[in-house]
Amino acid sequence: MKASISDHILASAGALFYREGIRAVGIDRIIEETKVAKATLYRHFPSKDHLVAAYLHDRHERVIRSLEEVLNEVPRPRDQLNLIFERLHEKADSPEFRGCAFALAVAEHGDSERVVTVARAHKAAVSRMFGALMERAGVETAQPAAHLSLLYEGALATVAVGRDPQAVLTARECALFVFDAARP
Amino acid sequence: MKASISDHILASAGALFYREGIRAVGIDRIIEETKVAKATLYRHFPSKDHLVAAYLHDRHERVIRSLEEVLNEVPRPRDQLNLIFERLHEKADSPEFRGCAFALAVAEHGDSERVVTVARAHKAAVSRMFGALMERAGVETAQPAAHLSLLYEGALATVAVGRDPQAVLTARECALFVFDAARP
DNA sequence: CAAGAGAAAGACAGGTCATTCCATTTGGGG
DNA sequence: CCCCAAATGGAATGACCTGTCTTTCTCTTG
Numbered sequence: 201m202k203a204s205i206s207d208h209i210l211a212s213a214g215a216l217f218y219r220e221g222i223r224a225v226g227i228d229r230i231i232e233e234t235k236v237a238k239a240t241l242y243r244h245f246p247s248k249d250h251l252v253a254a255y256l257h258d259r260h261e262r263v264i265r266s267l268e269e270v271l272n273e274v275p276r277p278r279d280q281l282n283l284i285f286e287r288l289h290e291k292a293d294s295p296e297f298r299g300c301a302f303a304l305a306v307a308e309h310g311d312s313e314r315v316v317t318v319a320r321a322h323k324a325a326v327s328r329m330f331g332a333l334m335e336r337a338g339v340e341t342a343q344p345a346a347h348l349s350l351l352y353e354g355a356l357a358t359v360a361v362g363r364d365p366q367a368v369l370t371a372r373e374c375a376l377f378v379f380d381a382a383r384p
Numbered sequence: 385m386k387a388s389i390s391d392h393i394l395a396s397a398g399a400l401f402y403r404e405g406i407r408a409v410g411i412d413r414i415i416e417e418t419k420v421a422k423a424t425l426y427r428h429f430p431s432k433d434h435l436v437a438a439y440l441h442d443r444h445e446r447v448i449r450s451l452e453e454v455l456n457e458v459p460r461p462r463d464q465l466n467l468i469f470e471r472l473h474e475k476a477d478s479p480e481f482r483g484c485a486f487a488l489a490v491a492e493h494g495d496s497e498r499v500v501t502v503a504r505a506h507k508a509a510v511s512r513m514f515g516a517l518m519e520r521a522g523v524e525t526a527q528p529a530a531h532l533s534l535l536y537e538g539a540l541a542t543v544a545v546g547r548d549p550q551a552v553l554t555a556r557e558c559a560l561f562v563f564d565a566a567r568p
Numbered sequence: 569c570a571a572g573a574g575a576a577a578g579a580c581a582g583g584t585c586a587t588t589c590c591a592t593t594t595g596g597g598g
Numbered sequence: 599c600c601c602c603a604a605a606t607g608g609a610a611t612g613a614c615c616t617g618t619c620t621t622t623c624t625c626t627t628g
Contacts, residue, residue: 205605221492223407226585237606239589248586298494306545307491308405310482319545347535347558350551354538361490361503367534374531378558381565389575410615421576423619432616 206244206254209234214255218301222252222308252305253314259301260322267329277337281348281379285372288355292365299360300353326352337383344382351375390428390438393418398439402485406436406492436489437498443485444506451513461521465532465563469556472539476549483544484537510536521567528566535559 212234216225227248231238245251270283291297298304302319309315330352331345339345355371358364396418400409411432415422429435454467475481482488486503493499514536515529523529539555542548 221494223492223585227587228584238587238608240605242587243604299491300541303487303541303545304491307483307488308407310405316545323542323545343554343557346551346554350535350538350542350555350558351531352538353541354534354536357484357487357537357541358507358534361487361500361507367530370527370530371534373527374534374562377531377562377565381561407615411617412614419576421574422578422617424575426617427574 205236205240209236209241209244209251210254210258213251214258217252217255218259218298218304219296222305249309249312249314252309252312253318256302256305256315256318256322260318260325263322264325264329267326271329271333277333278376278379280333281375282372284352285355285368285375288352289365289368289372292355292359292368297359297365300356303357303360323349323353334379334382337379339382339384341382344378347378348375351378389420389424393420393425393428393435394438394442397435398442401436401439402443402482402488403480406489433493433496433498436493436496437502440486440489440499440502440506444502444509447506448509448513451510455513455517461517462560462563464517465559466556468536469539469552469559472536473549473552473556476539476543476552481543481549484540487541487544507533507537518563518566521563523566523568525566528562531562532559535562 209230213225213230216230216233227238227241230251231241234241241251245254266287267284270287271280274280274283302322305315306319327345327349330348331342334345334348351371351374355368358367358371393414397409397414400414400417411422411425414435415425418425425435429438450471451468454471455464458464458467486506489499490503511529511533514532515526518529518532535555535558539552542551542555
């Protein structure tokens with residue numbers, strides 16, 4: 201079970217895309233990094249746009265999986281919420297953190313159907329996760345979950361520009377407050 | 385009192401940058417749109433990076449001025465807060481709205497000192513505005529104002545990807561809730 | 569009128585971009 | 599061992615990028 205070439209390309213290209221931006225990273229740069237021939241790359245991904253979409257899809261799966269693992273660590277919804285922001289804070293407290301990969305991708309390729317579709321699907325999945333969390337806490341209305349999503353997005357966007365992970369802790373505080381207030 | 389050439393260039397370039405993205409708009413495109421010679425553009429802005437920074441600075445002044453006008457429309461802090469999100473909702477409810485210009489710019493040019501500096505200054509100014517609003521409401525602690533900033537950022541980021549202005553109304557609801565809860 | 573400044577138009581340099589194609593080598597399954 | 603598909607290195611494509619520079623033209627001001 202060795203890593204396929206696709207996975208290898210995706211790993212390298214993904215890291216470059218996130219770190220330096222999608223438009224800033226050319227195909228030449230990717231084939232240099234992966235030590236893969238150009239024709240090979242184009243055999244696996246028919247265009248750069250496809251590669252970008254695959255990168256986002258990969259990222260989507262990782263983030264969702266990571267969130268699910270967090271949910272499995274503690275049973276109580278409130279602790280889960282707390283831990284979600286805690287983990288985000290850890291990630292944000294790193295110089296290579298640049299914010300939400302999907303927001304960055306849409307900023308660069310907001311006219312690419314492929315890119316926007318994956319990005320929206322990811323945001324919807326995260327929203328559903330917050331919705332399910334609130335349901336488990338016995339909250340029926342959808343609004344509190346939407347507030348949590350907004351705070352999560354706000355934390356990501358704020359850190360992306362300001363680079364101060366403190367914003368995530370502030371968001372956590374507000375999220376817990378919203379959670380407690382929505383509790384039946 | 386005719387508009388200076390700098391202003392003319394800034395207006396056209398700014399519209400293009402926001403609509404299509406900074407990297408997607410080349411110098412040739414700008415001089416074609418403005419009907420200005422390339423040398424003229426470079427006389428007024430020594431590099432594209434300078435032009436981008438000027439675009440953001442211009443945008444910064446407009447947004448802050450627009451916010452101040454909103455604050456002057458109604459006297460009560462709570463109504464001001466409500467109106468801020470109301471106006472954002474109006475803007476978001478338009479096909480050409482692409483989210484926060486500063487977040488978009490940092491996504492594309494996060495390595496440009498000039499760009500990041502202007503973007504951070506803008507975010508700081510908005511934060512101060514929320515801080516002053518809460519102070520006028522008699523709230524001394526800084527946290528509630530930070531929560532409002534996060535919700536504002538979250539609304540912008542969410543609309544940027546999802547394109548659903550409803551998110552702004554949801555953010556307003558949460559913001560008013562936070563405001564009322566922080567009230568002495 | 570003269571002179572000089574600024575602007576227009578566009579050629580040019582030196583890269584980089586994504587993408588295609590080709591000739592050659594490699595590696596694994598029958 | 600042989601064959602074929604896949605991978606390789608690299609050249610070629612045509613478009614676009616920022617930034618410089620030259621030449622011509624049109625003002626304004628003395």
